[in-house]
Amino acid sequence: MTAYDPSNIFAKILRGELPAHRVYEDDRALAFLDIMPRAPGHTLVIPKNPARNILDIDADDLGHVAGIAQRIARAGMKAFAADGITVQQFNETAGGQVVFHLHVHVIPRHDGVALRP
Numbered sequence: 001m002t003a004y005d006p007s008n009i010f011a012k013i014l015r016g017e018l019p020a021h022r023v024y025e026d027d028r029a030l031a032f033l034d035i036m037p038r039a040p041g042h043t044l045v046i047p048k049n050p051a052r053n054i055l056d057i058d059a060d061d062l063g064h065v066a067g068i069a070q071r072i073a074r075a076g077m078k079a080f081a082a083d084g085i086t087v088q089q090f091n092e093t094a095g096g097q098v099v100f101h102l103h104v105h106v107i108p109r110h111d112g113v114a115l116r117p
């Protein structure tokens with residue numbers, strides 16, 4: 001697998017080199033709003049340690065990111081009066097990944113409302 005590239009956009013956000021609307025942060029993870037939200041409240045959760053995707057992330061870091069995604073999902077249900085939540089995570093180009101720092105999409109959903117493309 002290709003090595004982690006620290007010039008990716010999310011690494012720059014972590015280093016404070018690019019802005020982001022941060023909604024949660026601790027010593028191991030960061031959550032921020034997606035710049036092209038597929039629905040209001042579309043949030044990305046990333047580990048602070050470098051990890052290209054699920055294929056190379058440390059299992060403890062993955063568990064921590066999953067726990068934060070759960071917290072963001074629960075908060076999103078309330079904050080956006082959502083009917084449900086979509087959680088997505090893509091790996092490598094063939095798997096739909098565009099930014100090569102592991103991230104989990106957490107997207108509030110409403111009955112009968114399709115995701116934006």
Ligand code: 5GP
Nearest residue numbers: 009020032033034035036090096097098099
């Ligand atoms: P994926 O790699 O999961 O296919 O998609 C990457 C996601 O990152 C997309 O939803 C895209 O809108 C989001 N994204 C790309 N560049 C930026 C950026 O500079 N800031 C933020 N907040 N989100 C971004």
